Amino acid sequence: MKAILKYFFLAVGATIFAYPFLWMIAASLKPEAEIGGLGLWSSSFSLSSYGTVLTKIPIGRAFLNSVIVSLSTTTSVVFFGSLVGYALARLNFKGKQALFVLILFTMMIPFQITLIPQYIMIVKLHLTDTYPSLIVPTMMSAFSIILFREFFKGLPQAFIDAARIDGCNELKILFRVVWPLSRPTVITVAILTFMTSWNEVLWPLIVVRERSLMTMPQLVTIFTIGGEAESLLGLQLAAATLLALPVIIAYAFFQRYFVESLTSTGLKG
Amino acid sequence: MKRIAHTNIRKKRADRTGYWFVLPYVLFFLMFVAYPLGFSFILIFHRWNIVTPMEWIGLKNFARLVVDPLFFKAITNTFTFLLIHIPLQIVVALGFALALNSNIRFRSFFRAIYFLPVVVSGVVVTILWQQLYAYDAGFLNRLLTAVGLSKVPWIISPEMAMPSIAIMATWKNVGIYIVLFLVGLQNIPRELYESASLDGATTTRKFFHITLPMLNPTIVVVLVLSTIGGFSLFIEPYVLTGGGPMQSTLSAMLYIYNQAFYFNHMGYAAALGFVFAFVILIVVLLQRKSVETEPTL
Numbered sequence: 361m362k363a364i365l366k367y368f369f370l371a372v373g374a375t376i377f378a379y380p381f382l383w384m385i386a387a388s389l390k391p392e393a394e395i396g397g398l399g400l401w402s403s404s405f406s407l408s409s410y411g412t413v414l415t416k417i418p419i420g421r422a423f424l425n426s427v428i429v430s431l432s433t434t435t436s437v438v439f440f441g442s443l444v445g446y447a448l449a450r451l452n453f454k455g456k457q458a459l460f461v462l463i464l465f466t467m468m469i470p471f472q473i474t475l476i477p478q479y480i481m482i483v484k485l486h487l488t489d490t491y492p493s494l495i496v497p498t499m500m501s502a503f504s505i506i507l508f509r510e511f512f513k514g515l516p517q518a519f520i521d522a523a524r525i526d527g528c529n530e531l532k533i534l535f536r537v538v539w540p541l542s543r544p545t546v547i548t549v550a551i552l553t554f555m556t557s558w559n560e561v562l563w564p565l566i567v568v569r570e571r572s573l574m575t576m577p578q579l580v581t582i583f584t585i586g587g588e589a590e591s592l593l594g595l596q597l598a599a600a601t602l603l604a605l606p607v608i609i610a611y612a613f614f615q616r617y618f619v620e621s622l623t624s625t626g627l628k629g
Numbered sequence: 630m631k632r633i634a635h636t637n638i639r640k641k642r643a644d645r646t647g648y649w650f651v652l653p654y655v656l657f658f659l660m661f662v663a664y665p666l667g668f669s670f671i672l673i674f675h676r677w678n679i680v681t682p683m684e685w686i687g688l689k690n691f692a693r694l695v696v697d698p699l700f701f702k703a704i705t706n707t708f709t710f711l712l713i714h715i716p717l718q719i720v721v722a723l724g725f726a727l728a729l730n731s732n733i734r735f736r737s738f739f740r741a742i743y744f745l746p747v748v749v750s751g752v753v754v755t756i757l758w759q760q761l762y763a764y765d766a767g768f769l770n771r772l773l774t775a776v777g778l779s780k781v782p783w784i785i786s787p788e789m790a791m792p793s794i795a796i797m798a799t800w801k802n803v804g805i806y807i808v809l810f811l812v813g814l815q816n817i818p819r820e821l822y823e824s825a826s827l828d829g830a831t832t833t834r835k836f837f838h839i840t841l842p843m844l845n846p847t848i849v850v851v852l853v854l855s856t857i858g859g860f861s862l863f864i865e866p867y868v869l870t871g872g873g874p875m876q877s878t879l880s881a882m883l884y885i886y887n888q889a890f891y892f893n894h895m896g897y898a899a900a901l902g903f904v905f906a907f908v909i910l911i912v913v914l915l916q917r918k919s920v921e922t923e924p925t926l
Contacts, residue, residue: 366728366731366733367733369724369728370725370728370729370733370739373725373728373739373742373743374739374742374743376800377742377743377745377746377800377804378742378745380757380758380761380768381745381749381757383768384753384757384760387760395760395766396766396767396768396771398768398771398772398775440653440654440657443650443651443653444650444651444653444654446650447646447647447650447651448651451644451646451647451650452644452647453644453645453647453648453651454644456647459651459655462658463654466658466662469662469666469906470857470860470902470905470906470909471861472860472861472881472882472885472901472902472903472905472906472909473665473666473669473899473902473903473906474661474662474665474666474669475885475902476669476672476885476889476895476898476899476902477664477665477666477668477669477672477899478661478665479889480668480672480679480895481660481664481665481668483679496661497661499657500653500654500657505654529646530646530650555748558750559749559750559751559752561750561751561752561864562863562864562882562886566886566890577750577752580752580753580756581752581864581867581868584752584756584868585867585868585871593760596756596759596760597756597757597760599756600752600753600756600757601753603750603752603753604749604750604753607748607749607750608745608748608749611745611748615737615741615744616737618744618748619740619741619744619808622744622747622748622805623805623808623809623812625854
């Protein structure tokens with residue numbers, strides 16, 4: 361009896377979290393008049409809302425922009441994060457401890473303070489409406505450096521010594537020896553960074569005004585609140601579904617890694 | 630002697646490699662952390678619209694701030710949000726975590742479903758909930774009228790709008806905390822429960838005297854992250870309500886955004902950012918002081 365109640369509770373929860381998404385996808389395929397319905401099925405499913413969205417806004421281009429920005433950011437964060445993390449964990453140099461404390465300190469600065477000055481810097485460098493304005497300010501992350509440092513510290517010294525005796529330089533050791541041993545951390549940092557970058561919307565809204573350079577969440581936001589969707593729910597939901605789909609597909613394949621990456625921020629916090 | 634010289638050279642070389650490795654970050658830090666931080670400290674004493682020269686106005690930004698009704702509105706709105714969001718989040722997350730923390734089939738399936746809203750963009754969630762919350766034809770009101778209840782003015786009444794956003798934010802974020810509580814529950818030693826059972830403790834007693842105290846670190850994490858999240862709330866009110874009705878959903882971040890990018894009041898926006906950051910710090914310290922049983926930092 362108790363077990364049945366438990367499953368019932370869990371199933372109600374699953375419905376509450378999953379049904380709105382199913383409803384959204386179904387509604388984006390329904391004709392406008394049927395969208396208010398509570399159910400999922402309609403006899404007149406069509407892709408016409410998607411067709412209209414595709415002709416009204418350059419969402420394909422926005423998708424490409426988002427891919428370029430997120431991939432560049434992720435590559436950079438993983439590369440520099442492991443580079444600095446390796447130096448902090450495995451190399452000796454003066455000021456190492458001070459730098460580590462400094463990096464921990466930067467994680468505590470609320471972005472409410474740095475947002476305006478960062479925007480002004482982008483303006484003064486004439487970088488508004490460019491890819492670099494979307495990529496460069498997030499090229500490195502203190503959190504990823506810390507994650508890499510923690511993991512690298514736990515690796516056995518014997519592997520690194522062996523590589524040094526073979527005459528490898530530190531860069532080679534990092535990428536040929538340490539990286540292959542650190543796949544879980546690389547994946548965690550990569551997924552966390554990619555997700556954060558893909559879903560970021562405030563910063564693009566600030567530094568990009570040119571439609572052809574907008575990221576996908578930004579374009580969908582502007583489309584929804586800017587009146588272009590003409591208060592047609594079908595169009596708004598179709599645009600939202602297009603924005604959600606890449607992440608949901610990625611999530612379906614790498615579910616475990618997503619959960620681990622995103623909760624790591626909480627475990628460390 | 631020769632050997633010492635040799636290790637010295639090696640050490641120097643390692644030193645130099647270390648410097649090369651951290652150099653990119655040091656440059657990044659100077660440009661995107663230190664400079665903005667320093668510049669914001671200059672900005673708060675100026676009036677500036679980026680185009681014309683900066684004008685020194687001393688503490689006038691702060692003098693304006695302490696009599697700015699919208700500043701206080703943003704603060705009280707954020708507290709309204711937190712007052713609903715935090716308890717709701719803890720209760721819901723703990724409930725599901727407790728249900729999942731037993732011999733359950735499809736456990737990873739359930740966990741995956743609860744986590745889904747966390748990975749989806751806040752823009753998607755907000756557009757979706759705009760339809761759920763709509764007054765006349767919205768999903769939730771149709772559901773309520775179908776079972777004979779009256780409609781709720783979710784986002785069109787000033788009293789309900791912020792609580793509605795708090796509910797939506799809980800739906801979006803609670804998956805993270807379910808997993809965190811689950812990790813916390815699995816770290817509680819079984820022996821504690823066993824010896825309590827031997828002493829004749831009831832399930833309720835065990836929950837309040839073992840489970841809750843042992844989960845204290847997780848609860849502190851929920852408090853701190855939710856508070857920071859509350860003060861960073863932006864896209865939800867921006868898309869859903871634009872800060873209305875009657876400024877009832879004007880969040881701290883939305884107010885900074887409006888001042889900076891609508892009115893070009895860069896100095897005042899920077900001052901707002903500073904004060905909000907200070908408020909976050911105070912609130913988090915107070916929370917830690919009152920809730921945390923074993924200080925970690």
